[in-house]
Amino acid sequence: MNRALSGAVELRDLTDTRELDGLFVLHLVSEGSPVRDLALISDLEDIAAVGPDTVILLAPGETRGGWMISAALRYAWERRACAVIIPEQPFTASVIELAKRLGVSLLSTRRDMTRLALDVAIRIGAARAESAARVRSAVDRLAAADDPAQAVALLSGELDGAPVWVESAGVRTFAAPAGAGGEPRPSGPPVTLVRADLSPRDGDDGALRAAVPAAAAGFAGALLAGAAPSLRALLLELRLAATHDSLPAVAITALTGLAPVAAFDEPAFQSPAGISAGPFDDAFHAVCLLSDEPERLGALVHQLWRLAFPDSPLARFDGGWIGFLPVTDPERGAESLDRVRDGLVHTAGLPLAGGASQVHRSAAEARHAVREAWLAARLADPSPDAPRADAFVDFGRIPARLLGRLVPADLAAQLVDVLYPRLLGDPGAGQIIDTVLAYLSSCGSVSAAAVRLGAHRNTVQTRLRRAEELGVTLSDPAEVLPAHLLLAALRRRER
Template sequence: MIGSTARGSYAVELQDLTESKLAQDLTARFQPSEPTLVQDLALISDIEEITEVAPDTIVLLSNHVSAGGWMVSAALRYAWERRACAVLAPEQAVTEATVELARRLNVALLTTTRDVTQLSIALAIQLGIARAGVMARVQAFVDEITQAATPTALAAQISREFGGARVQIRVSGTVTLDFAESAPSSDVFTGDGGDGDPIVVEIPQGVTSAELVLIGTGRRTREYAEQALRAAVPIFRSLLFESRLNSILDSLPAMSIASLIGSAELGLLDAPSREAALRGAHTLGERYRTVCILAAEPASVGAVVHHIWQRFYPEVPLTAIADGWLAFVPTAGRVARDTIVNDVRAGFGEVGPLGAGVGVAEQRSSPTELLESVREAWLAARMAWPERARETNVIEFAEIPSRLLDRLVPAELADKLAARIFPDLMGDAASGEIIAAAVPFLSARGSVSRAAEMLGVHRNTLQTRLRRADELGVPLADPTEVLSVHMLLASVLRNG
């Protein structure tokens, strides 16, 4: 057996060889419909030599070996076992039965009227030329994708190169970018392994493992796709780092109402806008949970917040909103639904004393639920605002306790609202005692005995103060107003 060339790192397509000028005397009697890769050529002078050929090799049967018609059939079977890509034989040695066998085995069958030994030299030359062409094609592709400005734009270019195939970035098993230029049509080949056998190339980026994934290759060969993806990795890596840096810059504290009026809490009244939410929505996966971080002074705790967030989720950017940040964490792969809450509590418990509350929304599975998810996380973050050293500053929306609802009324607004709604109460010299009696009474659901026990006073004393509240216009028994009164007075009491 004579190997016509050393196996190279670039395979070429069989069709590129058969359609070349140097191989113009070749006839394809059968050729598989999907792209067929060629890595090597082997000129066979003895039929047993086929058992030594490597995969993706064209087996060239010399005129001497092909003298017996059955030899071509035997060569096809050996080629199939060795995963050779094609058998080339003299035209006179091939029959229709031989062609049918090639079709059943899905091994390309080529014939020629030339001397096979002489033809092998021409094919070896053409294989080298074709390999150079693949290298040039990869380089041209690299020159094109270097113009991409964002990871999404780069994914779009790769998808187009491979017939609308799906391109993904997976970080620690979580899909953080998922793009397909178009749905593959029925005539587009999806690669050697189809959708179930994607091409995966590692993207080195430090402590977390990232992968560039191509699902389908269009009409391109898998070999070319692998080379193209490896060439795209450095570009993807730089764009991912640039995207992360831009996310940090974009999340720097914005001027808020709190900054303008000197209040540490009033700026928390407005839920994040649709625009703010959509800025960070590019990381959405099939399932996700929204995390909202609110801070009294974002400029003071921003560095700490970013340091903690990068420790747990470096691949998920923080998006700046007034008085805090939003993040959309995909819940797939290593990041399970409950893992997010555990991670956030482990990290952000450290910044509670600095004045930061963190809310986590319920898991969502559709981008159309984005704003609802943002509102949940924002409301939970409002509830999570710590007032005492041991209070948690991380709350899930689904677990907001009713005892925290008074936090919806900012303390600095509570006094002004109470003075407007209950002027007689707030103008009374004993307003502090009356409010201190009314709030436990409402918390105890109207039980005088329980409220008196909570306050450590006699029930008669409590009843006297409650009657005085009623005289001053505070509705403690109207079921339509009792919740709002409770929330307002609790906020006034909390403000001290």
């Protein structure tokens, strides 16, 4: 790592006699130790107030005897100071041994301590000024970046190739070098993770992060903080471009009547056939993504989609997003849906449910495609305990087991309240409902239901009898299926 990146001088700059004459090394932990501050100490107890990476200069009055130097070394070790400089004098070898055990560099000098302190202060100030100038220069060059990926690459280059990335909701969207990880490797040198928020309100735009050697953390922090406004502007520019490109898709979303369009005035299109933009000249899939937290995930979803499908706009509506993906051939179409499934719906456990339409081939079919994708997404089950495949559903391959999710949880709660009021009023309603669901899911087998619940068979039978007493009919096939759908939807809502 370039020494200029540290934003501070290093011990080698002090021990090099060409820079500061009259210093003698008694023990040196590392020439590369950063020097971020200095303290001229005339009272040993004042060392307790110094910060890490400080060079401590002991006034002559505080070094009368090896015990005082030993005490200074211990104080320095507690404060993680990098070095102690003492006036030249005779002392025992035990002092140097103590410096070695504590990992504190020890130097001596013939020079006047006050003059030496001034020289060191000048060097630290010059290093900080150089660091600030490099930050300003890098931030100025960011103004010419065309997109976040180029800006992140520039920052990585400024940090000698250290990993730099944009992180939102725990997921990386832009990273340089490409594919580089920011976590320290067990066999590699230790790194420090540096962060700068991309929103002054700790909003949904995430953070700019870097993994750098500890000595470069100060410079990296200043660089990321200076770069954050430019990165945020580039991300907003991407979002604005995506919004502009998605207006045709927004029009289709509004025409479906599925949900009011959020954050847009309804475009003045009268029919999908009048929309020229979009992949409607050839075969296409519609893709719908749903979330209970669209505001929090909005920026991340748009970034991930833009990275995966830069030529396909994504439209926002209340509760989710709609996009269209061209299908040049069946294999490519399947690959696109796999990228949505693996890159968005399953990324870092995001609370997203996804659905895809069948293949359609004209703008006139766009409305039907959106309805199919939305319906498939409504059936998808993103809960942690559900099968992974259920989080993204293809309309042409809807599993029958998911059809019960068509019953809205709020509606189910109202209907259960009307149809089974005594059940909801029972103190053991939760256990009874779970038992009924386990029994029906086990094709009417009490033993299998007991295994599912981890309960005794007699307990299951007792709860089933109680359910019948409370109005839940389990012997009439015409009532069993509606009861199962309503109670399952109710339990989803409660969880």
